[in-house]
Amino acid sequence: MEIGDAIPCRCPKCRSTDLTLFEQFTVCDVIAVKGGKMADRHAGEFPELTGRVWGECANPACRHRWQFRRSPVMAAFRAGT
């Protein structure tokens, strides 16, 4: 997906289509151990989607926050955008 692609979502409270999506991932901190001592460390590796997506309405008079039942990001991805 790229900037300008359509994402099918709107605020369920005020119907605004200006909002922020929070797509949740889990990540691993990877720690290499050699001879019983930490030899290397990489943070935030192997991101995996949890499937949970939150929205926050950008309308200053609303600011509603909610969790999507189905990811609008995945819906847009499947639509071929």
Ligand SMILES: [Zn+2]
């Ligand atoms: Zn709203």
